[in-house]
Every structure is written in C-alpha cells, then in structure tokens.
Amino acid sequence: MILPCLDEAAALPRVLAAIPPGYRPIVVDNGSSDGSPEIAAEHGAKVVHEPRRGYGAAVHTGLEVATADVVCVLDADGSLDPAELPALVALTRPRTLVVGARRPAGRGAWPWHARAGNRLLAALVRRRGVPVTDIGPVRAARREDLVALGVADRAFGYPLELLLRAGAAGWTITEVPVTYRPRAAGTRSKVSGSVRGTLRAVRDMAAVLR
16 A cells, blocks of 8 residues: 655654555655654554655655555545455455545544545536536555556646546546544645645646646
8 A cells, every 4th residue: 555645743653553464555755754664664564755846746756666456545644444344345346446434533533634635526526427516535456557547747736637548548536535634643634634735636637627
C-alpha cells in the first residue's frame, strides 16, 4: 500500500499500527521537515523519497516501487482507517478501480469548503460518464493496470485524471463507503486545511477536465 506523506509525523504511528496483516506499507516522503521518514522507518514501513512536490508525484513513485499485484493508496494523515482496505481489495479485478467514498465521522472531519469542492468535481466527472460521488483519497486496483493507464498529472489533479482515464478505458469503477475522521492532531491538511488549499486542489483538478 502507498502512503503519500508530507509532514505526517504525528499520524504515522497510529496509521502504520492499523495496517492489516499482509499489507506492506510504502511511505513516499514528499519533502517532510518533521521527521516523518524516520518515524515511518521505525514503525516498519519502506520509505521512499520523492523530491518533486505534488500528490501525484508521490503516488506515481509509490507505484514504481511497489511489487504487489494489487496496490492501495491511502492518505497518511490518520483520517482514513487502513483496517477498511480489505473491503476494497476484495472487489479488485482486472481493469477495475475501487474507490473509497468518504462518510464523515466526527465534527470537523470534512470542512465545508473541501466538501463543496469535491461535490462540484464529482458532478463534473459524472457528466463524463464516470459514476462516482467522491474524488476519493483511498483506492485499490491492480498495479499493472494502473501503470498502463499512463496518468500524467503529478499534482492534486492525479485522482481525477485517474478516474477519467479509467472511465475512458472502459474499466469498472466501484465505490465503497469508508469512514472519514478528523485528521490526527498535530498535522495539517494541504487541501482541506484551508480555503486556499481547497481552491488550489480544485484548480489542479479542473485543469485535467479541459
């Protein structure tokens, strides 16, 4: 499983401790300054460094390093429970993308501006024939299939481009509800943590739709 990481030291111990047996975590550090790589290594993760800033860059590097037939991608901020991954993996088939559709649990889990941006983007994606309600940060698919899609975005547009390419290629796209909790104390979201962060992510994703 791939964990893109930028300054998630406060969340990593809990996240890595919750990973189900048999799952091999790859923490792709994207320039942390809080000791995240060292903490990840101490808790048994394989650590890879990706100096190019960007969510898509981190995920792509994780794909290149992974060796498992099926890979999962999960945020490292503690907002998502790794224990829910087997439900997604169980549905993976060739040319199938399984996406976690977030269900907020707890006050402040999903700020209004982030939820509004996500709702708008999901509606635009549905208009292109991709049946999703969430441009989710958790997903599972066969590694070989993901690489073959050739997703090019290396910023926040990566998840949306992945959905569009999978839809255009005729993949089966399945959503599974996942619990979305407030992120770990001591960490800050690069997207939902501020209106500016949300607007930046929406801008990156909207560029993919052009």
